[in-house]
Every structure is written in structure tokens, then in C-alpha cells.
Amino acid sequence: MKINTAQKVFSTVSLTAATLFGMSTAHAETIKIAYIDAVTGPFAPLIKNSTNTLQMYVERANKEHWAGDNTFELIVLDGKASPQESLQQLKIASDQGVRYIIHQVGSGVALALVDAINKFNDRNPGKEIVYFNGASIAPALTNSKCSFWHFRFDGNTDMKMDGITNTLAKDKNIKNVYIIGQNYAHGQEFSKAAKEMLAAKRPDIKIVGDDLHPIGTVKDFSPYIAKIKASGADTVLTGNWGQDLVLLVKAAKDAGLKTNFYTFYAYFDGTPTALGADAADRVKMVTNWTNNAETDAANTELIKTYKARYGQDFEFLSNEGIIGMLSKAIKQTKSTDTIKVAYALEGMKFNGLSGEIEMRKADHQIQEPMYIVTWTKVNGTTVKNDSEGTGYGWRTDLKIPLADSVQPTTCQMVRPAQ
Amino acid sequence: MEFVLITLLNGLSYGLLLFMMSSGLTLIFSMMGVLNFAHASFYMLGAYLAYAISSQFGFWPALVFAPLLVGLAGMLVERYALRQVQKYGHISQLLFTFGLSYVMLELVQLTWGRVAVPYLIPAGLNGALFTLYSTDFPIYKAFMMAVALTMLGSIYLLLTYTRIGLIIQAALTHPDMVEALGHNVPRVFMLVFGGGCALAGLAGVVGGNAFVTEPGMAATVGSIIFVVIVVGGMGSLAGSFFASLLIGILVTYAVALDYSLASLLGKIGLIVTPSTPGFAVLNLTIASSAQILPYVLLILVLIFRPKGLMGKREG
Numbered sequence: 167m168k169i170n171t172a173q174k175v176f177s178t179v180s181l182t183a184a185t186l187f188g189m190s191t192a193h194a195e196t197i198k199i200a201y202i203d204a205v206t207g208p209f210a211p212l213i214k215n216s217t218n219t220l221q222m223y224v225e226r227a228n229k230e231h232w233a234g235d236n237t238f239e240l241i242v243l244d245g246k247a248s249p250q251e252s253l254q255q256l257k258i259a260s261d262q263g264v265r266y267i268i269h270q271v272g273s274g275v276a277l278a279l280v281d282a283i284n285k286f287n288d289r290n291p292g293k294e295i296v297y298f299n300g301a302s303i304a305p306a307l308t309n310s311k312c313s314f315w316h317f318r319f320d321g322n323t324d325m326k327m328d329g330i331t332n333t334l335a336k337d338k339n340i341k342n343v344y345i346i347g348q349n350y351a352h353g354q355e356f357s358k359a360a361k362e363m364l365a366a367k368r369p370d371i372k373i374v375g376d377d378l379h380p381i382g383t384v385k386d387f388s389p390y391i392a393k394i395k396a397s398g399a400d401t402v403l404t405g406n407w408g409q410d411l412v413l414l415v416k417a418a419k420d421a422g423l424k425t426n427f428y429t430f431y432a433y434f435d436g437t438p439t440a441l442g443a444d445a446a447d448r449v450k451m452v453t454n455w456t457n458n459a460e461t462d463a464a465n466t467e468l469i470k471t472y473k474a475r476y477g478q479d480f481e482f483l484s485n486e487g488i489i490g491m492l493s494k495a496i497k498q499t500k501s502t503d504t505i506k507v508a509y510a511l512e513g514m515k516f517n518g519l520s521g522e523i524e525m526r527k528a529d530h531q532i533q534e535p536m537y538i539v540t541w542t543k544v545n546g547t548t549v550k551n552d553s554e555g556t557g558y559g560w561r562t563d564l565k566i567p568l569a570d571s572v573q574p575t576t577c578q579m580v581r582p583a584q
Numbered sequence: 585m586e587f588v589l590i591t592l593l594n595g596l597s598y599g600l601l602l603f604m605m606s607s608g609l610t611l612i613f614s615m616m617g618v619l620n621f622a623h624a625s626f627y628m629l630g631a632y633l634a635y636a637i638s639s640q641f642g643f644w645p646a647l648v649f650a651p652l653l654v655g656l657a658g659m660l661v662e663r664y665a666l667r668q669v670q671k672y673g674h675i676s677q678l679l680f681t682f683g684l685s686y687v688m689l690e691l692v693q694l695t696w697g698r699v700a701v702p703y704l705i706p707a708g709l710n711g712a713l714f715t716l717y718s719t720d721f722p723i724y725k726a727f728m729m730a731v732a733l734t735m736l737g738s739i740y741l742l743l744t745y746t747r748i749g750l751i752i753q754a755a756l757t758h759p760d761m762v763e764a765l766g767h768n769v770p771r772v773f774m775l776v777f778g779g780g781c782a783l784a785g786l787a788g789v790v791g792g793n794a795f796v797t798e799p800g801m802a803a804t805v806g807s808i809i810f811v812v813i814v815v816g817g818m819g820s821l822a823g824s825f826f827a828s829l830l831i832g833i834l835v836t837y838a839v840a841l842d843y844s845l846a847s848l849l850g851k852i853g854l855i856v857t858p859s860t861p862g863f864a865v866l867n868l869t870i871a872s873s874a875q876i877l878p879y880v881l882l883i884l885v886l887i888f889r890p891k892g893l894m895g896k897r898e899g
Contacts, residue, residue: 207800210699349872377839378872383804385795388594389839389874395719396587396840409700409796421590422712422720 194235197502199224199266199492200259201240202279204247208382208409209271211435211478216270216300217242219482222472223489232493236502247271247382249278256282260295265504268298268488271407273351276302280316287315287582294504294582298492300484303430304351305359308529312577315504317511317530319484319491321454323352323405324573326430326536327359329566330452333538334401334428335367342374344399344425346390348410349378356405356430374399382409387417394418400425407431415440424448432541433481433560438553441541446558449541455483455520456560457551459537465519469551479553483519487532491516491525505582522568529577536571538564586717591836593716597725599832600732601794604787605805606812606824607739608780614819615756615776617674618666621681623784624806625688630654630785631792631801632696635703643706651786658781662774685802693799700798728790735786736825752776811882817895826893831878838874 201220203213220240228237243259245252252275259267269279276299287294299307299318303326308318334340345360347353357376364371374397377390384390391414394402402425406414411431418425419440427449432441433456441449457469457479472480495510496502512527523534539560544552552559609623630650637646661684669680705724712720743749755762755772763769795801808831816827846856846866856866870877885892 206698208700208796208798210798214699380872380875383875385804386594386598389591389836392587392590392594392719393840393871395590413796420712420720420722422715422718 194237195502196237196239197233197266197496198239198241198262198264199268200243200255200262200264201268202243202245202252202255202259203270204272205242205244207247209247212271212408212481215435215476215478216482216485218476218478219472219480219485220268220489222475223485227489227493232490233496234500236496238489238493245269245272245275247275249275253278253282256286256295260286260293265293265295265502266298266492267295268300268485270299270301270482270484273302273304273307273355276307277304277311277351280307280311280313283315284313296504296508298488300482300488302352304355306351306355308531309576312529312575312579314508314530314579314581317508317525317532319487319532321534321536321571322531322573323355323359325571326452327356327363328573329536329538329571330403330428330430330450331360331363331367333450333452333564334364334403340368340371340401340426342372342397342399343401343403344375344377344394344397345373346375346377346379346394346402346404346406346414348381348406350381353378353381353405360403379410384410385413387414388421390414391417391421391423394425395421395423401428402426403428405430407434409436412436412440415445419444426450433479433553435478435481435554438479438541438556438558441558442556443543443558445541447540447542450563451539451541451560452536453539453560454534454536456537456539456562457553458539458549458560459520459562459565461550468519484532486518487516487523487534490518505584509584524568526575529575529579531575533568533572535568536566537562538566586719587840589716590719590721591840592833593721593725595833595836596829597729597832598836599829600729601787601791602805602808602812602832603825603828604732604735604790605784606809606816606828607736607821608783608787609809610813610816610819610821610824611739611783612777612780613813614821615752616773618677618681618777620777620780621678621806622661622684622688623681623780624802624809625685625692626654626658626781626784627788627791627805628692628799628802629657629688630788631703631797632692632701632788633785634789634792635696635701635797638703638706643709647786647789650789651782654785654788655778655782659774659778661781662777666777667770667774685806689799689802698799700796703793703797705793724794728794731786731790735783739783739821748772748775808878811878813892814882815878815885815892817892820892820894823892823894831881834877834881835874838870838877841870844869 201217205213224238224240227233243255245255256267256279269276279297283295283297297316299316301320303320303322305322305324307316308322343364345357347356361373375394415437429449429451432449432451433453468480491511491514494516495507495514499506499510511525513525515522515524521535523532526533539562541558542549542561544557544559549559549561605627609620612618612620633653634646634650637650666677666680669676709724709727711723713723713726714721743753751762751767751772755769759769812828812831813824816823844867849856856863
């Protein structure tokens with residue numbers, strides 16, 4: 167077959183153009199993110215809230231091109247709050263080519279995931295997976311078990327405990343503290359940190375009880391309430407969350423227990439309703455955000471639209487950090503390669519709903535401002551928004567700036583070649 | 585003193601709830617020799633139906649109609665499914681009820697979702713009944729105890745003083761003779777199965793709003809009620825009554841006991857530190873293992889007295 171000159175010229179020109187095009191424009195990719203969490207089980211309403219939040223931010227990121235030309239696709243997988251189930255879902259995700267995993271609750275699951283991802287990344291160079299941890303606060307994850315592939319987007323137990331014990335220490339009326347928690351990594355670390363920090367800040371306070379109960383299974387906390395009463399405690403310090411806190415508060419209300427409650431997670435779904443009017447001014451919390459924390463336009467708009475669209479209160483601030491900072495890293499590096507993105511995330515600063523936050527390079531722990539808040543009646547000035555339609559909400563007593571919430575780390579991070 | 589009394593009351597109310605759940609299972613087993621693995625699922629169904637009825641009509645109609653509906657469901661299951669499987673033997677019936685429990689779980693999740701539903705205690709029953717020293721005892725717990733005791737009394741009267749009760753008692757040990765006398769024994773079985781499921785449904789109506797009504801509730805109680813009937817003795821209603829009270833009180837008091845093997849060793853002078861081998865086990869307190877004590881009791885009973893406290897039939 168004879169190819170004439172015109173055809174030769176045409177094919178050369180078009181081939182060159184195609185090659186140049188292929189080299190100059192970045193691929194507009196669909197980046198798959200897998201969210202593995204306890205979709206079914208006792209913590210389902212919390213995870214539903216978290217899933218809604220993630221979907222909202224993924225939609226926003228895609229619409230407003232937070233990650234340049236790339237779009238995100240969110241896949242939700244049920245880890246059932248069990249390490250074995252979650253590892254199975256991790257395998258399913260990695261088989262589908264997912265390189266970014268998000269997970270919120272359950273330090274036991276988080277520790278298992280970090281371990282599995284470290285091993286997977288060792289054995290599969292070029293296919294590394296990055297894990298974004300939104301709510302598992304066991305300190306080990308950014309200290310002795312820190313990993314280059316793990317990024318934590320919520321203040322860890324030491325940071326939160328420091329904030330809440332400072333407030334507790336200032337109250338001279340508190341003499342007897344009862345610590346109660348869920349019997350797994352988080353509850354155990356909580357108890358240890360509480361005892362250490364209270365001993366340092368107020369050695370005169372007596373720890374009259376230190377209980378660990380099985381997570382998510384106790385339906386009737388009245389025996390524990392009876393024990394708390396018998397111990398003479400005036401304050402209960404607990405890291406309980408979800409159903410375990412709802413039922414604890416409910417049992418306390420039923421038995422007429424009127425102690426203070428110092429908590430980490432009293433704003434998660436179900437607890438504000440259980441607190442109600444009865445617990446006014448007795449419950450304090452350390453948190454990274456409430457719906458009365460900031461009054462700028464971004465906060466006000468989000469609170470309104472989230473409640474209108476999903477019927478739940480916005481709670482999972484860490485999801486804003488996760489999607490926001492991941493997008494920024496992808497845009498910055500013009501790449502979706504996980505090693506490049508991970509290096510870009512180290513030391514990255516980001517402007518979120520609570521102000522500026524920073525992902526510390528040394529241990530991949532987010533540094534963020536925190537708030538000490540008290541549960542009290544809505545009054546239109548210090549407490550504008552209520553929680554779950556109860557007429558009561560969180561009043562900010564103190565904003566702890568980022569610089570003051572920093573805690574030291576023992577992490578010796580091993581980094582891959584760039 | 586306050587602690588002992590309040591814990592006793594809490595233990596009794598928990599034990600009576602367990603009895604409500606397990607009495608139906610005992611009846612079905614003593615009557616038909618079928619171990620109904622789906623019994624906890626009927627408990628869950630009762631709670632969800634009560635939620636559905638009470639959100640339209642209020643709690644009291646739900647208290648009456650939800651157990652009846654669950655009983656009806658039980659009768660249908662017996663008549664059209666269990667009876668067909670009966671000719672293949674007891675193991676097949678057991679496997680059938682096991683599969684039924686999964687099917688019921690999925691049906692409940694399809695109808696009401698995977699998240700807990702807000703089935704709440706009615707306003708009239710909220711609040712404290714009395715204050716003992718300084719602890720309030722909730723009205724609703726007293727209500728649960730009253731329902732359980734009324735139920736026990738009614739079953740006892742039904743079985744001993746009514747005609748149908750006498751037929752049921754006779755069919756328990758001599759089904760062929762009873763059939764020869766002209767009674768419809770299969771229909772009696774259907775009524776007993778339905779009745780047992782209705783009892784589980786009633787337990788669900790009163791228990792579902794005190795504890796959380798969620799798809800996982802069947803799995804949480806499923807194993808405990810089997811412990812109750814084994815410890816009490818298969819086939820003995822009185823045995824399951826005492827066993828449920830025993831387990832209820834045991835679990836509730838155990839929470840208060842902070843003793844562990846480590847503290848015991850400490851008393852005789854052997855100090856246990858985190859670096860001692862086996863520290864994790866030695867440091868386990870009775871309080872943190874309170875929830876597994878029923879299963880420890882189950883193992884002990886099976887080893888030392890397999891027929892249970894008051895058992896009439898060997899497993």
C-alpha cells in the first residue's frame with residue numbers, strides 16, 4: 167500500500183500533537199477513597215453522621231475543584247467496629263485499587279489498620295496506602311506506633327486530657343473523682359493519662375474509682391451508677407462515647423446521680439438528648455468544635471445547611487480536615503501518588519472551621535485549637551444554637567489556642583524514599 | 585446499705601426481665617423438644633412492633649397488641665414451617681430456627697433501618713418511684729418487675745387450673761395418649777409455640793424502651809437466655825425463674841467487686857507488677873468481667889450438674 171506524502175505529514179503531526187498533549191496535561195483522575203467504619207452495630211447513628219459529613223465534603227471538593235481537575239469517589243465499607251472485619255474491608259478496598267482509607271472510631275481498629283497497612287506497603291511498593299484517622303485518639307498511634315502512612319486528624323488523648331484536667335484542677339470544690347471507661351485501647355489510655363495528669367496538677371484529689379466496662383455491650387449502667395454513688399465521688403471523668411455515654415447518662419438521670427461529668431464526647435449523637443435539662447451546668451467537655459464555638463459566616467452557613475439537609479447536628483470536624491488537606495496536597499503536588507501526597511501533608515497548614523490547624527511533621531498528629539465547653543440553656547448570646555432540639559447547648563468557657571494544646575511526642579518516624 | 589439494697593433491686597429487675605425472655609423458650613423446649621434459636625429474634629420483633637404501634641397509638645395499645653402479633657407470627661412459623669421440618673428430626677428443626685433468626689434480623693433491618701429506633705418509655709412511667717437513701721428507683725423498672733411477676737402468675741394459673749393447661753401438661757409427657765383421647769395435639773403445639781413467642785414479644789415490649797431497640801439487640805440477649813435455661817434446667821419453668829434471678833443478681837453485684845487475682849496475691853505478700861508474666865490475666869477484676877460471669881456459671885453447671893438446678897430432662 168502506498169502512503170503518500172500528505173498522509174505521512176498528517177500522521178506525524180497528529181502523533182506529535184497527541185504525545186505533547188499527553189505529556190503536558192495532568193490526568194484528571196477519579197480518586198477512590200474508602201471509608202471503613204462501624205456502619206452497623208451500636209454506634210451506627212454516629213457513623214451515619216460521619217458518612218453524611220464525608221459525602222458532603224466530597225461533593226463540595228468535586229464541585230469547587232479543591233483537588234484541581236481530580237474528583238473523589240467515596241466508597242463506604244462496614245468494619246463493624248471489629249478489627250478482623252475492618253481488616254477484611256481493607257483487603258476489599260485495596261483489591262479495588264483504593265489508595266486512601268478513612269476511619270473514625272475505635273482505637274482497637276485503628277491500631278490493627280495501621281499495622282496491616284504498614285505490612286501491605288512494605289510488600290507492595292508502588293501501591294502504598296495512606297490512612298486518615300479521624301477520631302481514634304489512643305496516643306500510641308502518634309508515639310510508639312507512629313507510622314509514615316498514618317495521619318491523625320483529631321487531638322489525641324494526651325492533648326484532650328491536658329485541656330480538661332487544667333479546667334478540672336481549677337475547681338477547688340472537686341475532691342473525689344471517679345474514672346469510668348470502655349475496656350479497650352482508648353479507655354485504658356484515658357484512665358492512665360487521667361491518673362497521671364491529675365496527680366501532677368492536683369495531688370489532693372482522690373481517685374475513688376477506676377472502672378472499665380466492655381464496649382458497646384452494657385445496656386444497663388445502674389450497677390455502675392450505684393457503685394459511683396457508694397464511692398462518694400463528686401465528679402465522673404469519662405472518655406465514653408456513643409451509646410456507652412448515652413446509657414451512662416440515662417442511668418445517672420434515672421438514679422438521681424447529681425455529680426459533675428467531665429467528658430470528651432458528650433456532643434455525639436444521642437448524648438445531648440439524654441443530658442437534657444436535668445444535666446444543665448454539670449457537664450463539661452473538651453472538644454475541637456461545637457456549633458457555638460465560632461460565629462463567622464462559614465460556620466453559621468454550615469450549621470444551618472447541614473442540619474437542614476441531614477437532620478443531624480454537624481459533629482465530625484475531622485472530616486473537613488481530611489478532605490480539605492488531602493485535596494490541597496493533591497493540588498500542590500499535581501499528583502495522586504500516595505508518597506508525594508503524604509510528604510506534602512507533613513507540616514501542612516490549613517484553614518478550617520475552628521481556625522488554622524497544622525499537621526505536625528514529626529508524628530503526623532494534627533495540631534488544632536480546642537474548646538472547653540459547658541452544657542447549659544440556650545440564651546441567645548453565649549449559647550445561640552442548641553443541640554438535637556433540646557433547647558440546651560454548649561457554651562464556650564475557654565478556647566485553647568493551637569500553641570497551648572501542643573504535646574510532646576516520642577515518635578521515631580521511618581520515612582520512605584521520596 | 586444503700587448500695588446493697590439498690591443493687592439487689594436492680595439485680596431483681598434485670599433477672600425478672602431475663603425470666604420473661606427465657607420462660608417462653610423453656611415452655612417451647614419442654615413441650616416440643618425444639619430449641620428455638622430464633623427466640624431472641626421474636627424478642628426483637630416485639631420491641632420493634634411495639635415501637636411501630638406506640639408511635640401511632642401510644643404505649644398501652646402496644647403493650648396489648650404487639651405480643652399478640654408476635655404470637656401470631658410464631659404460630660404461623662410453627663404451622664407452616666416448623667411442622668414440615670419436624671419429620672426430619674430435632675436437629676433439622678434447630679437448624680431451621682437458626683436460619684430463621686438471620687432472616688428475621690434482615691427483615692427487621694429492611695423495615696426499620698440499621699440504626700437504633702427511638703422507642704421511648706411513655707411519659708407516665710418516667711421518673712422515680714421512690715428514693716432509697718439518696719438513690720431514685722425508676723418507676724419503669726418497677727413496672728417491668730410487675731409485668732414479669734404477673735406473667736409468671738398467669739402462666740402458672742393457666743397451666744394448672746384451666747382445661748387447656750391440663751391438656752398441655754399431659755401432652756408434655758404423653759402426647760400419643762392425649763391424641764388418642766381425641767385432642768388436637770398438633771394444634772396444642774402450635775398454640776404453645778405461639779404462646780412462647782408472645783412471651784418473648786412481651787419481654788421485647790417492656791425491655792425495648794428501657795434498653796436500646798436496635799438490630800443488635802437479639803444477638804446481645806440471645807446467648808444469655810440459653811445460659812438461663814441450661815442453668816435452670818431444660819424444661820423446668822421454676823428452674824429458669826431461679827436461674828434468671830441468680831444471674832441477674834450475680835451480674836449486678838459483680839460490678840461492685842474490684843478484687844482480682846493480683847489483689848489476692850498482694851494480700852499474701854506477692855506483689856504483682858506490670859512486668860510479671862500473666863499480668864493481664866492476674867489484673868482482671870471481677871468488676872470488669874461481670875458481663876461474662878453467666879457463661880462461667882454455664883460451664884460450671886455443665887461440668888458439675890448437667891441437668892441444671894431443677895431440670896427434668898437431660899439435654
